Amino acid sequence: IRTAIMISGGGSNMAALIEAARAQDYPAEIVCVIASNLSAGGIAKAKAAGIPAFAFDHKLYDREGLERLVHTELEKAGVELVCLAGWMRLLSPFLIGAWHNRMINIHPSLLPKYKGLHTHKRAIEAGDKEHGCTVHYVRQAVDDGPIIAQASVPVLAGDTEDVLAARVLVQEHKLYPHALALVGSGRVRVTGDEIAVQPGTA
Numbered sequence: 001i002r003t004a005i006m007i008s009g010g011g012s013n014m015a016a017l018i019e020a021a022r023a024q025d026y027p028a029e030i031v032c033v034i035a036s037n038l039s040a041g042g043i044a045k046a047k048a049a050g051i052p053a054f055a056f057d058h059k060l061y062d063r064e065g066l067e068r069l070v071h072t073e074l075e076k077a078g079v080e081l082v083c084l085a086g087w088m089r090l091l092s093p094f095l096i097g098a099w100h101n102r103m104i105n106i107h108p109s110l111l112p113k114y115k116g117l118h119t120h121k122r123a124i125e126a127g128d129k130e131h132g133c134t135v136h137y138v139r140q141a142v143d144d145g146p147i148i149a150q151a152s153v154p155v156l157a158g159d160t161e162d163v164l165a166a167r168v169l170v171q172e173h174k175l176y177p178h179a180l181a182l183v184g185s186g187r188v189r190v191t192g193d194e195i196a197v198q199p200g201t202a
């Protein structure tokens with residue numbers, strides 16, 4: 001499945017998806033990367049992997065104006081699925097509507113817990129013993145939508161926000177390629193807000 005990745009930062013999740021997609025039998029091809037600012041570290045990583053990268057300075061556009069430019073690039077590249085990976089701009093109903101059930105996102109919490117920001121800090125402060133990450137279909141409500149896959153990690157005594165975030169990030173880099181493979185191999189069925197995922201190979 002022809003896949004685009006949208007980033008705003010370093011793109012470590014993007015890099016994990018690009019690496020996974022190098023496998024001959026991987027059921028997704030990364031055809032382009034789109035960045036919401038010109039200084040995203042992920043742009044250089046995409047180019048080094050030979051993947052076209054389009055960077056926009058989001059400060060030059062209103063929300064929907066940027067999204068219309070992004071949508072045009074996605075359509076020109078024949079994209080069939082969009083992976084948000086550290087994309088830090090709220091999306092308007094325009095792009096979310098245009099990519100309904102064709103746009104997924106990774107969020108660093110065990111949704112529905114801790115939607116929004118500072119998820120690791122919130123898990124520690126709540127005294128949770130478990131935390132993790134989620135790949136889900138994007139809906140208008142932020143960090144909400146049918147869940148494709150999740151991975152959990154223990155919260156250990158003395159964990160700082162950074163230590164826990166790093167433990168979760170390791171799982172993100174495994175979970176996202178796994179979730180994209182489930183979608184690309186046709187193992188995920190979404191109807192309305194109901195989702196069925198056939199267990200894929202590990």
Ligand code: GRF
Binds near residue numbers: 007172
């Ligand atoms: C990660 O915590 C991810 O869960 C969130 O953005 C953070 C940075 O991701 N979406 P990346 O290193 O830019 O992929």
